[in-house]
Amino acid sequence: MIDCLNAARYFIARAYEDGMEAEMTNMKVQKLLYYSQSLHLAMYDEPLFAEEIQAWRYSPVCPPAYRFYSEFEANQLPVPSQELLLQIPDDKKQLLEEVWENFGGYHAYLLSDMIHLEFPWKKARKGLIPHASSTKAILLEDLKALGHQKLDLIERDHPAYQPIMSKLVKDAFTSESSTRIKKGEVRNWLNSLLD
16 A cells, blocks of 8 residues: 555656646546546555545545645645655556556546546435535445446557457357456456557
């Protein structure tokens, strides 16, 4: 597990590397933390960080990271120290990089719109009027289920997905083998080709 602040720092550093630092606000960091926790739960069956994500009025929020960056309000966040980034293990950096590649290019408001349509956010806010305050935690099991949905979408968006799936389906129909493809195997196979 890593500290949620180190995950936030990773995303801020990546924004500076990609020339998107003006878009990197506390609001956007919160969305990226939400998706990183979700994907990590789906891939490893354990949280990326221990801090909970709560269903606040306008957005899912990881309170310690939100408070740490609250002085900047909606302004650009400062570039973090490279020393702090060294504390993140390589396998966690790899996951954070995947989150950045798939969600980092979206503006914070678009990420917010996406999240407000997803079931973990809706479920945690069920029964509340739209602008009601809340500190109710978004359940890890719901974040994990969402992570599986997102991984499926990421897998389908990969350029090699269609040709590989076409071949697998063709082979399955022409083969006498009873071996079936299991959930996630195509993604693992695609990743092994890219390594």
